[in-house]
Amino acid sequence: MSFERPWLAQYPHNVPAEIDVDEYRSVVAVLQAAIDNFRDRPAFANFGKxxxxxxxxxxxxxxxxxxxxxxxxxxxxxxxxxxxxxxxxxxxxxxxxxxxxxxxxxxxxxxxxxxxxxxxxxxxxxxxxxxxxxxxxxxxxxxxxxxxxxxxxxxxxxxxxxxxxxxxxxxxxxxxxxxxxxxxxxxxxxxxxxxxxxxxxxxxxDPEDVAFLQYTGGTTGVAKGAMLTHRNMVANMQQAAAWVGTNVKPGEETIITALPLYHIFALTANGLVFMKFGGLNHLITNPRDMKGFVKELKKTRFTAITGVNTLFNGLLNTPGFDQVDFSALHLTLGGGMAVQRSVADRWKQVTGCTLVEAYGLTETAPAACINPMDLKEYNGSIGLPIPSTDACIKDEAGKILPVGEIGELCIRGPQVMKGYWNRPAETAEVIDADGWLHTGDMARMDEKGFVYIVDRKKDMILVSGFNVYPNEVEDVIAMMPGVLEVAAVGVPDDKSGEAVKVVIVKKDPSLTAEQVKAHARQHLTGYKHPKYVEFRASLPKTNVGKILRRELRDPPAAG
CATH class of the missing domain: 3.40.50.980 (Rossmann fold)
Known part of the structure; x- marks a missing residue:
């Protein structure tokens, strides 16, 4: 069957339909080119050095x-x-x-x-x-x-x-x-x-050598290493560079890198794309210190910034942010989690620069869809499939659905990972025989090729752009002797997009929410901690005994 690509007609005029994946054999070749072209230019700055x-x-x-x-x-x-x-x-x-x-x-x-x-x-x-x-x-x-x-x-x-x-x-x-x-x-x-x-x-x-093992949770709860080859990383750098490069001046860019470089979004979008352009990555070590972050921004004439919704929201609500010099800022890219309309509107109002939403996964190194850079205002979409990338919406049987219908978003392109490290069975579960990566996100595509995320197929919880897998949280809480049964779900949260809620059936009647939270702090990274602890007499289940998470997602009762 012929595969339609309606999104190509929406591309800004100087963005190509395909990128040259073979221009660089490896990430090292990209670095070498940057060294040859920009040897005396600053590459990374931190604390004034x-x-x-x-x-x-x-x-x-x-x-x-x-x-x-x-x-x-x-x-x-x-x-x-x-x-x-x-x-x-x-x-x-x-x-x-x-x-x-x-x-x-x-x-x-x-x-x-x-x-x-x-x-x-x-x-x-x-x-x-x-x-x-x-x-x-x-x-x-x-x-x-x-x-x-x-x-x-x-x-x-x-x-x-x-x-x-x-x-x-x-x-x-x-x-x-x-x-x-x-x-x-x-x-x-x-x-x-x-x-x-x-x-x-x-x-x-070799382009097929594994450059990065990027760990990402799995539906099974244990983190799996996505094998991102040199070719995957170069491809995604080329794709993103072709997309954002229309108004980038080589050797003159300064990008604020507040998201950690160990996170795939900053690694590719900031670390690699701006290296290709001979840009300066201005590293922020502790973006949680918002006052210090704003002070740093006031000292820097920056042209680009990437972040997640919570980061932009935090900056907008920090005193002094509106006094930062935004005259050189021409690129704001939001990803990792849904960008909220209210945050995007305020960002545009305060900085004069549109907050452009992008979508990606660790498994796609990460970018798969980005909104056009000449977007005038927030549109609620995650954008168009980027160059050399195919996207489609499939039903449960793996059939491609027509425009407007909701199904699972699937991605195919040179940025799709080689597979999960030492986990062939789990790789086969997400990459089908035709090379489509099944994202686990439910979406629809309009007639122009813009993609809209509707819901998540998986039970994954997205806290400030970080994946939290319910099974892992449940395994940790279940270690407590006072817990009979536990289920973890994501609930909407103004600050982090989603927050973790655990619903517990007690074995020990004296078990308290504070004890549960203290135990979680000992065994889980901060963003995985349950914000809400609810106790119930029983958990809702299907006839085969599977917990019905959907029924547990109702907002917690006041107090």
Missing amino acids: ALTYGDIDRLSAQFAGYLLGELGLKKGDRVAIMMPNCLQYPIATFGILRAGLTVVNTNPMYTARELRHQLRDSGASVILVVDNFAHTVQEVIADTAVRQVVTTGLGDMLGFPKGPLINFVLKYVKKMVPEYSLPGAIRFRDALALGERHPLPQIDI
């Missing part, structure tokens, strides 16, 4: 030298990174990739239970961790294949006197660095010094 593309070239080569020359890692070995946005992140990431190795991005807020699973599942042999989170590594390292830990302080690459000062304040004033003991660990700067002795060998990186 900037590293040029030339600096990134030199330092990442040193880290690669350390991994290959000192540790003897072999092509395809996995190296985990556990850090927020700081200058060490790009140095390490590009060092790992230049060495022909695979980056395992790890959320620094992980609890020991979550980190243990990811390190064991990925088989990472090295982990680079910021001091603030090293105590978590200490707790799990014996149960993993990790044989070398590299530690670093947040201020380590900021130079004197700022770097040591920041490290001192974090440890002794703010008490944000818990004590830890990791015998045999090496400091990041020492690793770079050792790596300098080993010139980087010529490593042939």
